[in-house]
Amino acid sequence: MPSPLINSLVEALRILPGVGPKSAQRMAYYVLERNRKGGDKLAYALQQAIEKVGNCAKCRDLTEAEVCGICSSPRRLQHELCVVENPTDVTVIEQSGIFKGVYFVLMGHLSPIDGIGPQDLGLDILKARLVEGEITEVILATNPTVEGEATAHYIQQMAKDAGVAVSRLAQGIPMGGELEYIDSGTLSQAFAGRKTV
Amino acid sequence: MPSPLINSLVEALRILPGVGPKSAQRMAYYVLERNRKGGDKLAYALQQAIEKVGNCAKCRDLTEAEVCGICSSPRRLQHELCVVENPTDVTVIEQSGIFKGVYFVLMGHLSPIDGIGPQDLGLDILKARLVEGEITEVILATNPTVEGEATAHYIQQMAKDAGVAVSRLAQGIPMGGELEYIDSGTLSQAFAGRKTV
Incomplete structure (x- = not known):
């Protein structure tokens, strides 16, 4: 019978991609039992990034500066x-x-x-x-x-x-790829784009 | 070349159990690109839980009340x-x-x-x-x-x-368990704890 605050934390963690109910619960308990400092840092990092990271005026990439690096x-x-x-x-x-x-x-x-x-x-x-x-x-x-x-x-x-x-960008067989496992779409691209050697 | 704030967010996410560098990056970008509202909620839920959830005075379970439910x-x-x-x-x-x-x-x-x-x-x-x-x-x-x-x-x-x-608590073969796959420790517990029927 977890407390309402623990419940909201578990719910909130579930927005993260790849996190289901079980792992969200595990994460919540881990933070509360063993790593409150790390949890505080995470909350701060989230707020800072959400508040300050915007899009680069030139290339639209994520950055906290007006124009990215x-x-x-x-x-x-x-x-x-x-x-x-x-x-x-x-x-x-x-x-x-x-x-x-x-x-x-x-x-x-x-x-x-x-x-x-x-x-x-x-x-x-x-x-x-x-x-x-x-x-x-x-x-x-x-x-x-x-x-x-x-x-x-x-x-x-x-x-x-x-x-x-x-x-x-060129399309074809990836390096280390084996013909046996290549899908037919990629294979036809590789044939169409073949080069004389 | 992600920004310092995105880097700190990725680092902070890695404290969560089961989150490696790749999933931390995926989570950070997901929050910043698609779900800033959810990220804000998560930061708030973390802070609230860390600040207010303590241990029950009677049973030590996690709770925000003096004595748990x-x-x-x-x-x-x-x-x-x-x-x-x-x-x-x-x-x-x-x-x-x-x-x-x-x-x-x-x-x-x-x-x-x-x-x-x-x-x-x-x-x-x-x-x-x-x-x-x-x-x-x-x-x-x-x-x-x-x-x-x-x-x-x-x-x-x-x-x-x-x-x-x-x-x-009784120890023995779990329900639905098959003898074939039970470890010998559990099996010896099940023999020692056998009941006349």
């Missing part, structure tokens, strides 16, 4: 723009260290069924940047899903209208 | 006392609805190696209650582990000294 860095190539769906995609590409340009984060993909149109993805901001003339190449790195492809197609048209070169 | 309920048998290790154990027994008495929550078990002695488990409070005379039976429901057994043995002695009857 990547957009304001003099060491990044400001004329190469990589368009991704989510902030996590930026993290993944940054970890690979392969890309030296800047990003534009859509925070989703076009999805008319959910009422998500170009405005919601900040495509007006992107258009203005493309027309401005600083960007010379747009690299489309949206997910290879139906919605991701549709979004990429839309941006491709936009960039062409503004006279900016567009490319799309 | 079970201890202060007139419908519970105040002379039957079930001793458990953790608040979660209380929840499990309450869900079964089998027990109508009151609890004593040790908040752990005797573990000299970790410096956890009788004082840390509130056994002085328990002793005082046993000597008082209101309790007529102590039901030991500590876990069937080495430490749980040692703790049960200690309390058993204490109750006997105070002239209070003591019992221990």
Whole structure:
């Protein structure tokens, strides 16, 4: 018969992705029995991040500054723009260290069924940047899903209208992948995109 | 290249049991991108629970009241006392609805190696209650582990000294369990505790 406050804590923890009723209860008891200091820190970190983290004015990535670290860095190539769906995609590409340009984060993909149109993805901001003339190449790195492809197609048209070169990340068999386990969609992309060696 | 505030949020989330670096990052981005309201609620619930939830003066269970709902309920048998290790154990027994008495929550078990002695488990409070005379039976429901057994043995002695009857939860094959998959320890307990039918 847990107390109302413990109940609300368990309920509140369930908003986190991947946390069901059992793990929420385990987390609540863990914090209250063994790590109240850590719980306090978590509450503070949540409030601080929610209050202060907004979107970068240039690329829409999450940041507490007006313009994010990547957009304001003099060491990044400001004329190469990589368009991704989510902030996590930026993290993944940054970890690979392969890309030296800047990003534009859509925070989703076009999805008319959910009422998500170009405005919601900040495509007006992107258009203005493309027309401005600083960007010379747009690299489309949206997910290879139906919605991701549709979004990429839309941006491709936009960039062409503004006279900016567009490319799309190569699709094919992933490194270490075995043919036996590759789905037919990926396989047909790999055949279509084959290169003479 | 996430911002410092996002980094601290990811770090803070990792205190939760079962949350590794990847899920912490997923949770942080989920809250910031899609559910700031839920995040605010979580921060508030954490602070409220940490600030106000303490231990019941009678049974040591977690509660925001001076004495918990079970201890202060007139419908519970105040002379039957079930001793458990953790608040979660209380929840499990309450869900079964089998027990109508009151609890004593040790908040752990005797573990000299970790410096956890009788004082840390509130056994002085328990002793005082046993000597008082209101309790007529102590039901030991500590876990069937080495430490749980040692703790049960200690309390058993204490109750006997105070002239209070003591019992221990039956050990044996769980319902729906198949002999094939039962460990030998449980099996030997089941043989030792066999009943004539």
